Amino acid sequence: MYKYNDFDAGFVAERNKQFRAQVQRRISGALSEDEFKPLRLMNGLYLQLHAYMLRVAVPYGTLNSGQMHQLANIAQRWDKGYGHFTTRQNIQFNWPKLPDVPDILDALAELEMHAIQTSGNTVRNVTADHLSGAAADELEDPRPYAELIRQWSTDHPEFQFLPRKFKIAVSGSAQDRAVTRAHDIGLRLVEKNGETGFEVIVGGGLGRTPMIGKILRAFLPKADLLPYIEATISVWNLLGRRDNKYKSRIKITVHEHGIDEISKLVEARFKELRPSFNGADQSLFDHIKPAFAAPAYKQHSTELFEQNYSNDPVFRAWVDTNVMAHQNVDYGIATISLKAHGQTPGDASAEQMHLIADLAERYGHDEIRISHEQNIVLPHVHKSDLPAVHASLKTAQLATANIGLISDIIACPGMDYCALATARSIPIAQQIATRFDELKLEHDIGELKLKISGCINACGHHHVGHIGILGLDRAGVENYQITLGGDATETAAIGQRTGPGFSADDLLPALERLITAYLDLRSEPKETFLQTYRRVGATPFKAALYPERAVRANAA
Amino acid sequence: MARSFSPKIVTANALIEGDVIYLCADDTWTRDLQSADVITDETDADVRLISAASQTSVAVGVYLADIELHPDGLKTKHFREEFRKLGPSNYFHGKQAG
Ligand code: HEM
Ligand code: SF4
Numbered sequence: 001m002y003k004y005n006d007f008d009a010g011f012v013a014e015r016n017k018q019f020r021a022q023v024q025r026r027i028s029g030a031l032s033e034d035e036f037k038p039l040r041l042m043n044g045l046y047l048q049l050h051a052y053m054l055r056v057a058v059p060y061g062t063l064n065s066g067q068m069h070q071l072a073n074i075a076q077r078w079d080k081g082y083g084h085f086t087t088r089q090n091i092q093f094n095w096p097k098l099p100d101v102p103d104i105l106d107a108l109a110e111l112e113m114h115a116i117q118t119s120g121n122t123v124r125n126v127t128a129d130h131l132s133g134a135a136a137d138e139l140e141d142p143r144p145y146a147e148l149i150r151q152w153s154t155d156h157p158e159f160q161f162l163p164r165k166f167k168i169a170v171s172g173s174a175q176d177r178a179v180t181r182a183h184d185i186g187l188r189l190v191e192k193n194g195e196t197g198f199e200v201i202v203g204g205g206l207g208r209t210p211m212i213g214k215i216l217r218a219f220l221p222k223a224d225l226l227p228y229i230e231a232t233i234s235v236w237n238l239l240g241r242r243d244n245k246y247k248s249r250i251k252i253t254v255h256e257h258g259i260d261e262i263s264k265l266v267e268a269r270f271k272e273l274r275p276s277f278n279g280a281d282q283s284l285f286d287h288i289k290p291a292f293a294a295p296a297y298k299q300h301s302t303e304l305f306e307q308n309y310s311n312d313p314v315f316r317a318w319v320d321t322n323v324m325a326h327q328n329v330d331y332g333i334a335t336i337s338l339k340a341h342g343q344t345p346g347d348a349s350a351e352q353m354h355l356i357a358d359l360a361e362r363y364g365h366d367e368i369r370i371s372h373e374q375n376i377v378l379p380h381v382h383k384s385d386l387p388a389v390h391a392s393l394k395t396a397q398l399a400t401a402n403i404g405l406i407s408d409i410i411a412c413p414g415m416d417y418c419a420l421a422t423a424r425s426i427p428i429a430q431q432i433a434t435r436f437d438e439l440k441l442e443h444d445i446g447e448l449k450l451k452i453s454g455c456i457n458a459c460g461h462h463h464v465g466h467i468g469i470l471g472l473d474r475a476g477v478e479n480y481q482i483t484l485g486g487d488a489t490e491t492a493a494i495g496q497r498t499g500p501g502f503s504a505d506d507l508l509p510a511l512e513r514l515i516t517a518y519l520d521l522r523s524e525p526k527e528t529f530l531q532t533y534r535r536v537g538a539t540p541f542k543a544a545l546y547p548e549r550a551v552r553a554n555a556a
Numbered sequence: 557m558a559r560s561f562s563p564k565i566v567t568a569n570a571l572i573e574g575d576v577i578y579l580c581a582d583d584t585w586t587r588d589l590q591s592a593d594v595i596t597d598e599t600d601a602d603v604r605l606i607s608a609a610s611q612t613s614v615a616v617g618v619y620l621a622d623i624e625l626h627p628d629g630l631k632t633k634h635f636r637e638e639f640r641k642l643g644p645s646n647y648f649h650g651k652q653a654g
């Protein structure tokens with residue numbers, strides 16, 4: 001894992017010291033809220049519905065057990081005993097008190113964590129495939145590149161006052177698990193003539209105007225990574241609209257100027273910038289890379305695994321659903337579901353975090369990942385240890401076998417916490433998960449990505465859900481709009497709206513009709529919801545959602 | 557004739573704890589909605605809002621929220637205010653009890 005050097009450590013310590021003084025001055029009245037707000041946001045501190053909220057970065061979703069223990073300690077000591085893992089691979093603490101925040105930041109810094117650039121119009125936490133360094137289909141571990149981008153972008157003087165926030169995701173596999181096509185810049189490691197480089201995608205994004213990114217450069221040599229990103233951001237920094245917050249993201253700039261024009265400008269700027277990157281970035285990269293070396297895999301028989309797999313159906317179901325193929329055939333990648341039926345998606349209690357940290361230490365080469373799907377991953381578990389891991393997870397409500405299924409819902413905090421929300425999302429997710437668990441249908445339904453946001457900002461990725469749910473406020477009442485056919489992977493697509501929204505009470509029955517329609521429509525049990533939708537189109541699904549309309553149309 | 561004005565309260569978050577707070581008749585703050593001062597006059601609302609917003613070392617994000625007067629007490633009109641009053645609906649964080 002990447003270790004801070006003296007500069008990194010000193011930088012964070014200095015920032016924390018500054019912020020401590022700023023908090024003191026705010027409390028004493030020397031700073032007004034207007035003066036303080038940008039300063040707190042620079043340190044990831046928001047004010048939400050009921051309390052302050054601190055957003056802590058987990059760079060490219062990678063943590064070690066010590067860091068996870070520390071997050072648990074913070075939840076216990078300064079919060080209400082839990083934390084919320086987000087689609088940005090961050091963790092949010094929902095209840096800190098303002099005077100405690102400097103102490104929390106110091107506690108984070110003790111283990112090389114911080115909240116810098118988790119807010120504001122800067123380059124945000126760089127995200128990556130949560131199976132990085134472990135996935136069987138990986139071309140190369142994308143995290144050293146993500147770390148390079150993180151170091152370059154942190155406190156980059158030119159990029160502290162961008163037109164708007166800027167999000168970068170990196171993937172090293174053919175299968176895109178990092179939603180690269182819905183980021184401001186998506187980077188995919190690809191191979192061409194025996195050389196690996198990047199496919200650079202630009203202008204994707206969710207929120208008010210959802211867009212799928214376009215290819216800016218089909219193949220970028222790895223050594224050109226930083227100057228090319230710098231060129232792209234600097235072109236947008238000049239062209240990006242500062243007159244209208246809703247038109248300021250790079251997706252709008254690309255849309256308004258056209259990808260060809262943007263590409264021309266970026267290439268020209270790149271030519272100018274390239275010589276100033278005189279190799280320092282490459283030596284930095286050479287320094288970073290070894291920190292991501294594969295762990296010392298152990299040699300051990302996998303017999304215990306096979307025995308348990310054949311004899312214990314609960315273990316087998318968990319393995320089939322939650323364990324993915326590892327580069328090392330004796331190993332598995334275990335995803336720990338933070339979506340126990342009826343629980344808040346993405347929340348982990350301090351006890352659960354401690355337990356996961358212990359498991360990582362004991363069975364997981366001390367590595368943990370946070371997935372953008374709000375789950376936690378132990379990327380390197382020897383198969384012979386999987387039964388012990390599973391048994392331990394069961395004791396803490398962490399062994400739900402539902403990864404990729406209908407109850408593995410991404411849900412933003414919504415009106416239960418978020419000051420921008422127009423409706424709740426968590427209780428809706430809880431209801432759906434509980435209901436489909438009761439129906440015992442979810443394994444039969446198979447892969448289905450259901451995602452919910454509590455407002456148009458789309459923090460819950462609903463646009464790229466196979467089924468997306470958007471909570472709105474209709475004359476003071478919660479109302480839920482359904483989109484279908486969204487896709488977050490390499491075949492990315494924005495879901496299509498089906499029709500008028502549903503009340504909170506009508507939503508669940510509507511979803512049940514929708515799922516029943518899918519089960520009837522699919523050509524064989526293996527055909528997924530998305531495949532069926534793509535094959536038959538929206539019409540039969542709309543008919544299921546709005547039966548009264550179908551009746552009317554037939555009568556006419 | 558003045559336009560019809562629906563009754564309001566002044567609400568905000570406490571600076572130190574972040575808690576939801578309501579303005580009382582004497583310009584102090586309470587965490588109990590029932591103790592909030594109900595404003596029925598538009599001009600009065602503007603004045604109270606400005607004076608509340610000037611208490612920057614106590615309150616942040618001051619605004620007016622619509623309220624209904626029921627025989628059994630005050631009730632906020634918008635569901636957002638209900639969540640602010642009760643706390644998140646996914647956990648029992650204590651406020652719900654109150
Ligand atoms: C609770 C405090 C939060 C606030 C105030 C907030 C605010 C916003 C806003 C204003 C946008 C739209 C930005 C734009 O289009 O320019 C946005 C987008 C987004 N946020 Fe949040 N958010 C919050 C929490 C979260 C959480 C909890 C997650 C993850 C679960 C998240 C992940 C995202 C993502 C993925 C997007 C859309 C992607 C994109 O930028 O195109 N945010 N957020
Ligand atoms: S989608 Fe809206 S409600 Fe949900 S977290 Fe984002 S800003 Fe808040």
